[in-house]
Amino acid sequence: MTEDEIMERYYRQREKMKVFLLDKHSANVKAVTDALAKSGYSLSEDNFEYSDPVGLTVHFENLVSILAPELNRDKDDLVKLNQLLRLFERKTREGYLYTNNYMLMLTPLLRRGMHPVNNWAPLFVTMLWQLDLEGIEASVALDYDRAKLDVSDYGYVELDTWFGAPFEDNISSIKDGISKLRPPMDIDPKFASWIFNDKYSLDIKWDTKGSIKTFQAVEFSNDNVLVEFKGNTYHPAKYIHAEFDLESNLFRHFDGAVHFYTHDEYLARRDSDFNHANKSAYLLKAKSQKVFKLDGKISKDIWLELTGHFLTDNPLIVEYFTGNYPQHVIDSLSRART
Structure with missing residues (x-):
């Protein structure tokens, strides 16, 4: 099998998975579609994407501002984490904020190769998610144009990072x-x-x-x-x-x-x-x-x-x-x- 044939098969399988998940999570698709329709926007099949590391997502310019207009973005385009945690649920899966119908995600600039279809680059998001925020005001950038629709705690795991020794100098x-x-x-x-x-x-x-x-x-x-x-x-x-x-x-x-x-x-x-x-x-x-x-x-x-x-x-x-x-x-x- 040639490289082109392998890639063609991969894209066919990925498209099949997208169709499968659109059907499986049709209630979430409808909820997000209806929310955009109330603001005068419509979605097509091209607005939905799938990748193995991220799953099923909906892509639409400035989507998060439409779904969650109450979020306050500062001059650096960051949102305070404590506001996000009041409005969304944080679970064990790092970098995602849950509602019943969709999940917000941190910026794709924190993903491998800074590419939106990849998993998080190890292990910054994991460390940030586990951080004790007592006495700390944290702000983060979101993926403002996308939301994840297959809401679950399933994670695509990649374990190929190194750990540095602690810096002990004064x-x-x-x-x-x-x-x-x-x-x-x-x-x-x-x-x-x-x-x-x-x-x-x-x-x-x-x-x-x-x-x-x-x-x-x-x-x-x-x-x-x-x-x-x-x-x-x-x-x-x-x-x-x-x-x-x-x-x-x-x-x-x-x-x-x-x-x-x-x-x-x-x-x-x-x-x-x-x-x-x-x-x-x-x-x-x-x-x-x-x-x-x-x-x-x-x-x-x-x-x-x-x-x-x-x-x-x-x-x-x-x-x-x-x-x-x-x-x-x-x-x-x-x-x-x-």
């Missing part, structure tokens, strides 16, 4: 400055891309003003990693910003976003650092979408765990926090060099 003693981490340059680029999961570099910056020490990190992938955002194709870069209070020895703010660079912007920025704008007449301001925000009393351990898992599959963040790569990366590098 944050107060970290010197201000910039770090830039890259995969080893002596490895064949093909092997390096595989070992480092297409990660190109990791930029880190610490800066202190008064009693607040600010952390920034931006993760660049290789130039073959592209995503669609608002109708255009970009090079995505994950970005983290956090503020550490030297007096309380806690983080008071922590947020994550994805920056979207055009090809020229990407080439201008990836080999530079956080001082790029100060050193260049070419002031670069990428498009951006914030995907989570925590405010309040945030422990160092929470920051470390969520940072490591937001930058999923990136050995460079483990190297930064521990001084070493994960053991499987060390073994792979040794094999690549021999």
Whole structure:
């Protein structure tokens, strides 16, 4: 069987599953269809999609604002998690908020490859879902154009993540400055891309003003990693910003976003650092979408765990926090060099 025949069979099977689930969850389909009809909108079969990791979804521009107009989105397009939990039910399946007829989902920017049909990238959403929110005001970005219709606690599981060792250094003693981490340059680029999961570099910056020490990190992938955002194709870069209070020895703010660079912007920025704008007449301001925000009393351990898992599959963040790569990366590098 040829590759084209295999793909054709896969798409046929996927379409059959979509039809099956549309029938099985017809009551949910009708409830969402009726809700949109009351606002003057109509759905066609093309508005319904299926993928194995996500299941049956309905896609319609600004769908969540129609289904749940009471949700308040802030200037960063985030919704406070405590409001979501008042209006929707949170169960064991991470990243989904339940009603009887549909489930809201977190932004697809938190999925593998930032693609809406994939499962969550390990393990940031899991950690966020299990977070003790006492003293923390959390805000998240949703998938505002889609809702899941096969309401259940079934999950599509993928277990291929690594876990980094805890960062034990005293944050107060970290010197201000910039770090830039890259995969080893002596490895064949093909092997390096595989070992480092297409990660190109990791930029880190610490800066202190008064009693607040600010952390920034931006993760660049290789130039073959592209995503669609608002109708255009970009090079995505994950970005983290956090503020550490030297007096309380806690983080008071922590947020994550994805920056979207055009090809020229990407080439201008990836080999530079956080001082790029100060050193260049070419002031670069990428498009951006914030995907989570925590405010309040945030422990160092929470920051470390969520940072490591937001930058999923990136050995460079483990190297930064521990001084070493994960053991499987060390073994792979040794094999690549021999």
